[in-house]
Amino acid sequence: MLRFLAFRLARAALTIAMVVTFAFIVLRMSGDPAQIIMGADAPPEAVDAFRTAWGLDRPLWEQYFHYFGAILSGDLGRSMRDGRDAIVLVAERIPATLALTIPALLIKVGIGVPAGIYAALHRNSLADRIVMVIAVAGFTVPSFVLGLILVLVFAVQLGWLPSGGQESWRHAILPIITLGVGGAAVLARFTRSAMLEVLGQPFIRTASAKGVPWRMVVTNHALPNAAIPTVTIIGFMVGSLIAGAVVVESVFSWPGVGRLLVVAVSNRDLAVVQCILLLVACTMVVANLVVDLLYGLLDPRLRSAPRQATA
């Protein structure tokens, strides 16, 4: 187990280092932050002064090692736009994003998983077809389209809910639904497929033939075996909690990490973008690590062969 954990942690560290390096290189190759932040009309001497102040006039390799060293010492840099610490700017936005993504995750899991199980257990019934039609519609309609439709109906036409902003709990309803619907649809499809596959296995027939009540067959035999692909998807959704609402936050003017990322990327506010990407990478890596550990809990066979299970 210790070897398994050490291997996973080393791989996680390597992944994070690669994300940091990739972000550093791509951001610097896709435009001069000084020109972008100072604007098209800024005097050249102002742009030069900006470059000097932020060390952008130094060789790239020097900037990279300086940046990497700073990260290791816990310094994630300052925003080039207003001089504040990048980590402070990002931390200020995290609660707003989690206020959307956590309830949305609960909707995804709370609706998607039961709907998928129900559809699988009633395969080819009217209920199955209705669930699947809704699921296909849910994950094929882009979130910005769904968001605008919800705003048109519930804010503009009916006037029941606000169209955007973050002033009360009512402002969160439409973005949470927009985020939740797509994820619930994905989970419903995956859960149904996994359940159907398991329900067709010989051990299910054996359990039924032995006279085990169908409810117990489903809960004790089918569900645990069908859980692995579903847990994988849920793990991915948990990993996206921090920056998984970029489009929805833009549509609903919700001041979360996603909006900050969009603004920071368009302004090439390097420290802020890098800080968000680092945070996302860490979240994703931790979520994957937890999922790997859950595999072992769900399927005892995987505990004895951890290397193969993670390959």
Add this chain to the structure above:
Amino acid sequence: MVALSRRTALASAAGLSLPRLAIAQADQRPTITVAVQEITTSNMLEMLAEQSNVGTRIFRNFVEPLVDTDWVGDMSLKPGLATGWSRISDSVVEFRLRQGVRFHNGDPFTAEEVAFSFSADRMWGNGPLGKNPPAGAAQIARRSFPGFERMEVVDSHTVRLVNRTPDLTLEGQMARTASVIANRRAFAGAATWQDWARRPVGTGPYKVTEFNPDRILVLDAFDEHWAGRPPIRRLRFVEIPEVASRVNALLSGEVDFACDIPPDQIATIERNPRFEVAGGVINNTRIIVFDKTHAVLGNPLVRRALTHSIDRQAIIDALWGGRVSVPRGLSWDFYADMHVAENEVPRFDLAEARRLLREAGYRGEPIPYRCLNNYYTNQTATAQILVEGWRAAGLNVQLQMLENWSQITARSPTRAIRDWSQTASLPDPVAQMVPNWGRNGATWNNGEWRNEEFVDLGDTLQTSVDRAARRAAWARMLRIVEHEDPGYTALHRNGNFTAKRRDIRWRAAQSFVMDFRGENWGA
């Protein structure tokens, strides 16, 4: 025992109730919410750091310059925090300051505050308070006030602006956004220049109550304002980046104004009788810029052919619903006697364009056109119309969609044509032309366009005090840069449209400025 007569009792009751009545009256003023694309680009409210169109929209509500501009009227200069001014010499102007003005923190407005506003601490850097402006702000100050030497305090309500060189535009410089007056005590109390810039203390009709960058700016009425109580109790600018979301917020009644409305949305909004769209032409002109160092565009005949194969009116009719106009180049009516009314943009004449291309020996070599995706309203559609017009003339212009300004202006053999706009911030061409096209100006420094005669004339425009000579120089400059050796060609005046509740009587300015003073509310 105190005898209480009926008269005394009534008087006492009235006396107790009057303040409450006054509060009730104050509360009757509305809270107004304005949906904007972006509140500021710098995350700061200090105009030295915020030289953007979006920053221009908000500043006049909380800070004020010595010399104001009639933004809603004819764009002329008018008294602001200075009630009058007079020339002492060609390089010195004396300003008489308004009496009885107070800052939002209660401090009186005096000559010392004006001197501080133009001090090293706030503006130039390396001042005694040790709060240096961020990179770039000092350079913007130097460009805004190119010959500034000092601001002299004559007495408590008189200052003198002393310039190093003669300059006829000194009064106009005091109307720039960067020359708004800042409070010395509040600046000294802030931990850093940036902290000050996030919560500036000025003299405007509204004071900054809350500023949450990328989210909301809340301004509350400053009832001690020298022009009287402002008409709005609370003014909220909320950031809604998407156009569709801004329009939805307006239609659902959550906001009272929605800014930056594309012309194709105007009819949709006005179909609802509760709303209308205000605005029109502003003091900004859309242009396209030519790079003289490009292998093909080095020949002025090719550039002239490009200017003749643009159907400007078709662009205006198709994309702007006829709501903007073809300009007289970069000369403006409000330049008064400096306006060159006889200047016209090159006429749309495909035959002339083809003739020029034949004369130039053009053989269809590709000409790249770098374009951002709708940084300017209708930018992409305009670029597509331009490319088709050029194709009709026989020009092989290839549109390249890029992501940011750095990529647009990057020097390379593929830099040939790009988009830009020009703002006329003062009623004199010098403020617009010299920093952008003159010696050491933007296009000079990035190597796109240089013309020795033009920059010499620009020096005359900058330093001469002979108005006739300045006007002649300006007319010749327009001839060179727009016709003979084109550095740019003007497409159309830009427009700015603001959707709003129809029952609110408010006029849009001829700029991005939004004016919520009493004189522009309910008028």
